[in-house]
Amino acid sequence: MHRIDFRSLFETLPSPHMVLDRDLRFVGVNSAYEKAVLRGRDELVGKGLFDLFPNDGESGQRLRNSLLHVFETGESETLAYIPYDIPIPGDPDGAFEQRFWTAVHVPLRAADGHVQFVLQNTVDVTEFVKLRQAASLPLFRARPAELQLLERAREAEDANRQLIAESSQFRRLFQQAPGFFAVTFGPTHVFTFVNDAYLRLIGGRRVVGRTVAEALPEVSGQGFIELLDGVYRTGKGHLAEGARVVLDQPDVGGVREFFLDFSYQAIRDGEDRVIGVFVQGMDRTEAVRTLRRQRLLLDELNHRVKNTLATVLSIASQTLRSARDLPSAKADFESRIIALSKAHNLLSERQWASTDLHSLLLQEVSAYGSERVIANGPHVLLNPKAAIAFALILHELTTNAAKYGALSVDGGKVLVDWSALEDRLVFEWKEEGGPVVAKPERTGFGTLMIERVASGELTGTIAADYAPEGFNCRVAVPTRVYREAGDGAAN
Amino acid sequence: MALRTELPAGLSVFVVEDEALVALNLEDILIELGCNVVGPAMRIDRAEGMFDEALAADVAILDVNVAGTMIFPFARKLAERGMPLVFATGYGRAGLPEDFSARPILQKPYTTQDVRAGLAQAIEAEGSATA
Numbered sequence: 352m353h354r355i356d357f358r359s360l361f362e363t364l365p366s367p368h369m370v371l372d373r374d375l376r377f378v379g380v381n382s383a384y385e386k387a388v389l390r391g392r393d394e395l396v397g398k399g400l401f402d403l404f405p406n407d408g409e410s411g412q413r414l415r416n417s418l419l420h421v422f423e424t425g426e427s428e429t430l431a432y433i434p435y436d437i438p439i440p441g442d443p444d445g446a447f448e449q450r451f452w453t454a455v456h457v458p459l460r461a462a463d464g465h466v467q468f469v470l471q472n473t474v475d476v477t478e479f480v481k482l483r484q485a486a487s488l489p490l491f492r493a494r495p496a497e498l499q500l501l502e503r504a505r506e507a508e509d510a511n512r513q514l515i516a517e518s519s520q521f522r523r524l525f526q527q528a529p530g531f532f533a534v535t536f537g538p539t540h541v542f543t544f545v546n547d548a549y550l551r552l553i554g555g556r557r558v559v560g561r562t563v564a565e566a567l568p569e570v571s572g573q574g575f576i577e578l579l580d581g582v583y584r585t586g587k588g589h590l591a592e593g594a595r596v597v598l599d600q601p602d603v604g605g606v607r608e609f610f611l612d613f614s615y616q617a618i619r620d621g622e623d624r625v626i627g628v629f630v631q632g633m634d635r636t637e638a639v640r641t642l643r644r645q646r647l648l649l650d651e652l653n654h655r656v657k658n659t660l661a662t663v664l665s666i667a668s669q670t671l672r673s674a675r676d677l678p679s680a681k682a683d684f685e686s687r688i689i690a691l692s693k694a695h696n697l698l699s700e701r702q703w704a705s706t707d708l709h710s711l712l713l714q715e716v717s718a719y720g721s722e723r724v725i726a727n728g729p730h731v732l733l734n735p736k737a738a739i740a741f742a743l744i745l746h747e748l749t750t751n752a753a754k755y756g757a758l759s760v761d762g763g764k765v766l767v768d769w770s771a772l773e774d775r776l777v778f779e780w781k782e783e784g785g786p787v788v789a790k791p792e793r794t795g796f797g798t799l800m801i802e803r804v805a806s807g808e809l810t811g812t813i814a815a816d817y818a819p820e821g822f823n824c825r826v827a828v829p830t831r832v833y834r835e836a837g838d839g840a841a842n
Numbered sequence: 843m844a845l846r847t848e849l850p851a852g853l854s855v856f857v858v859e860d861e862a863l864v865a866l867n868l869e870d871i872l873i874e875l876g877c878n879v880v881g882p883a884m885r886i887d888r889a890e891g892m893f894d895e896a897l898a899a900d901v902a903i904l905d906v907n908v909a910g911t912m913i914f915p916f917a918r919k920l921a922e923r924g925m926p927l928v929f930a931t932g933y934g935r936a937g938l939p940e941d942f943s944a945r946p947i948l949q950k951p952y953t954t955q956d957v958r959a960g961l962a963q964a965i966e967a968e969g970s971a972t973a
Contacts, residue, residue: 650933653932654931654933654937655932657932657949657951658950660951661867661951663951664867665864668867668870669863669870672870736860799866803866804862804863807862807865807882807884808861
């Protein structure tokens with residue numbers, strides 16, 4: 352088998368070719384190029400293109416932009432028509448010769464994929480242009496085919512330049528748009544464009560020129576590459592709302608969870624073949640988190656309502672069960688619900704955090720004034736659960752005193768004392784000056800409830816004494832139970 | 843639901859419920875249904891204590907959130923012993939972990955009929971599971 356000698360192939364190509372490195376210095380030229388620019392390779396290789404062929408005008412700018420663009424994007428570019436004068440070698444005045452060219456710039460990639468060189472194939476079209484200039488003279492009616500070709504090339508180039516100007520404006524718009532945009536090319540989804548918002552999302556990583564799988568390794572296994580494959584294969588777009596993705600943000604320190612609305616759309620060429628995918632979307636992470644928080648709050652609210660209803664149901668059935676008659680059942684039920692409601696008011700005033708014992712007491716006994724209910728104790732904060740429990744206890748004690756005890760006659764008093772010891776809260780209720788007390792024959796709901804709340808719910812102790820000179824009782828609650836954080840209302 | 847809601851006489855029901863009023867009501871309901879009430883335990887540590895002291899009950903009604911502590915680790919201990927379980931909750935079925943998702947629940951607030959049906963379902967399910 353014969354092997355092609357590519358060096359000699361390059362050398363003998365009839366059309367001028369040259370290769371530039373990233374600093375736009377000549378790396379190699381073939382002999383057709385030497386002839387075209389009137390320079391030998393010894394004069395060219397190692398020298399800068401724009402040092403040898405300076406051009407401060409628009410053409411110089413276009414040529415430079417085109418070359419840099421190929422290095423940057425890895426995409427080929429064609430300058431269909433470019434006037435570019437070259438110095439006449441050995442001219443004592445440094446005169447230039449007028450020349451017209453077409454040029455094609457092709458990226459040459461290194462093994463790692465980055466664009467290392469650009470190959471330029473250029474054709475000197477000066478003769479055609481001169482023909483055209485001649486054709487514009489009145490006597491020349493006939494136009495050679497070459498001339499028409501050139502004119503078309505020139506029109507195409509003009510149109511192309513206008514497009515580039517417009518598209519660079521679009522590019523700026525995309526670049527700075529609040530939504531994220533990216534363009535991938537080919538079946539392996541090589542990034543060719545990402546805007547600022549996309550860059551922020553991926554933590555500022557350099558991805559252009561790399562495949563999605565290489566550039567964003569954490570995305571593999573999350574289904575997105577498969578989606579891109581599908582869009583590329585079928586040409587059918589994909590829409591997603593609130594899709595969860597885990598992305599690495601090395602610039603801010605690591606992997607984070609995002610929720611994105613996004614779409615993938617196929618990009619097609621002139622023959623309707625899919626050549627890439629257009630990615631656009633919005634980062635909806637904050638909105639999704641807010642929704643979740645609301646959902647949690649709603650769940651919690653629902654749960655609290657259910658629990659409160661369970662309590663109300665219990666109060667209703669207990670009250671009905673132990674009532675003497677319906678009117679007294681109604682009165683007892685109402686007052687118990689109101690006591691519960693007031694305790695809720697106090698708690699909600701404090702964002703359901705904690706409530707002080709003195710406020711709870713005042714709320715219950717305010718009708719009797721501070722001369723008849725004498726409160727004495729330090730500032731003690733109760734967690735919500737303990738607060739509700741104490742509100743119920745205080746209500747039953749007060750109701751009892753008002754019906755049968757010290758608050759049922761003029762001149763009766765209640766001494767309420769509490770102290771916060773290291774390990775427990777001790778609360779004492781002592782009635783004076785009321786009717787002579789006798790222990791009731793059967794345990795009413797109120798007494799039963801106080802016992803249950805104090806000993807069961809608050810894991811404390813309760814001692815009630817029906818002394819003839821006045822009822823008194825003493826409740827002790829462990830400090831950890833009335834102080835401990837945690838949701839007192841949850842069940 | 844056409845559940846058979848006849849309960850065995852003298853059924854022992856272990857109750858874990860941290861709210862005194864709700865527990866009182868449940869006790870009344872259970873007594874009305876002819877059951878014996880074991881407990882109520884109003885804190886998890888109390889429930890654990892009863893469990894360690896050779897708890898004797900035919901079925902348990904468990905509040906899901908007991909003073910801020912989830913019941914499920916404790917519920918698993920009971921389940922391992924083959925005790926039929928009913929969960930009482932304000933959260934609904936979505937609040938149950940997967941291993942308990944098929945267990946009967948009492949959605950708060952509940953009635954006497956709800957308790958009867960829940961107990962019957964729990965006993966029947968456990969009976970068929972061990973049969």
